[in-house]
Amino acid sequence: MAQAIWKVIGASGFVGSSIVARLASEDIQVDAVEAPRLLTRTADAEKLIREARQLDGIIDTLAESFAGCEVVINASGLAAPDQEDVAPLLGANALLPAVIAIAAQRTGVSRVIHLSSAAVLGPVPVLTATPNTQPFSAYSFSKALGEEVLLKLRSFIEETAALGQAPGSEESEFPAAPSHAPAAVAGDHAVEICIIRATSVQGRGRRTTEAFAKIASSALASVAGRIPRRTPVSSNYALAEFVARVAGFEGSLPPIVLQPWEGATTESVLIDAGRRYPLHLPVPLCRALVATGYKVSELLGDCLTGPVRRVEVMWFGQDIDDSWARENNLVPQERVSEVLRTAHNALGAPRDRKFKN
Structure with a gap:
């Protein structure tokens, strides 16, 4: 094709x-x-x-x-x-x-x-x-x-x-x-x-990427606990490569496929986008705050569901079953770190003094 x-x-x-x-x-x-x-x-x-x-x-x-x-x-x-x-x-x-x-x-x-x-x-x-x-x-x-x-x-x-x-x-x-x-x-x-x-596709010129970089560069940058958790945050480059590979795949395609995981964790994406170390909040506290946020949103006609969900993903991440892509050697090059670091540089925000890398 x-x-x-x-x-x-x-x-x-x-x-x-x-x-x-x-x-x-x-x-x-x-x-x-x-x-x-x-x-x-x-x-x-x-x-x-x-x-x-x-x-x-x-x-x-x-x-x-x-x-x-x-x-x-x-x-x-x-x-x-x-x-x-x-x-x-x-x-x-x-x-x-x-x-x-x-x-x-x-x-x-x-x-x-x-x-x-x-x-x-x-x-x-x-x-x-x-x-x-x-x-x-x-x-x-x-x-x-x-x-x-x-x-x-x-x-x-x-x-x-x-x-x-x-x-x-x-x-x-x-x-x-x-x-x-x-x-x-x-x-x-x-x-x-x-x-x-x-998944959560980021790239230059996207408002959600700029907003994420602003949060990651601030004191609001935080994750739940200290255990590394996978995140669906991804790059537009990897998505484009994956689309090209799927579209040109020689075999039969399944009805639905997932954009593969780019190797990022809840902590790594905040570090890349903010050039600072995020806070590690107690897991029970994060779960309680998320549950409360959903309840408040429900009382207000679900108007806060989107923002609460974004905070939940920032804290807890989300795993990806990308087995079909991996079994068929369709996993694209990981470029999410590059994209997020570029977003941080575009903000002109200084890196945290405690950040050494």
Whole structure:
């Protein structure tokens, strides 16, 4: 697949631009596709798929862009963890992925890689590739719904293709696209849809990275206890490399894969981003404060759930089951330390006098 044309939707965004740069460095021919802006308040996967199928004009526009393409990477979406207005979130993170998958199937695209977020799993101790999600905010719900929609579409496409009635083929009730120049889609063709759950991705120019560097450089930098704990904090470079490796993987892809762990711990990321040693707080105190924060947030309509969750991850971290990536030698180069140190330098904040490294 490395010799074919690849398309990246959302190529100008934080993640998309990193992916395009990585693909270009590997001499992969890549074209940018502009992401249409969609709004919806439909929060049911089946209804959302029906709504997506009715967007003929947008399906045609995307399908025309996908003509002759082997791989489509969807790096678009609305990354707004604290936003509460669901219409743009659901439109960008759930409805648009459905439209992209439908257009790709009806144009004969071989593979769709969709960038999701590990936030869909909620406060679990270990991030996994399970389809079961526990969203805790409007943002994580929209990303979880986008995953559910794509998993349902993947199953439907595979089932119909096994019967020789794949969407876009002559045997299907769903027509090929674009309508003015329909692609030739075989009855057994099934686009391979794979969801990549990105972890806590950091990089230059990202507000969350700047905010993390500010906290790490202050007296608020702290961890729970003294036992090293894995953290899902990662770099945009590693994510882009992983996306490229998954998209070009020669074998069959699972429905969901996790961005691999970059070797960082709760303490190491604070040291890299703050150039100071964090405080080691008693574990019972941290657990009590987190529990209290969630209760207060619940009383206030869950408006504090996002910030409380970020503090919880800073203190306790979160493990990652990246066994599939490791078994298939797809683990990218670790660059999170480099990214966080660059973020600290960009702040112009002095390193703590006690810090010797």
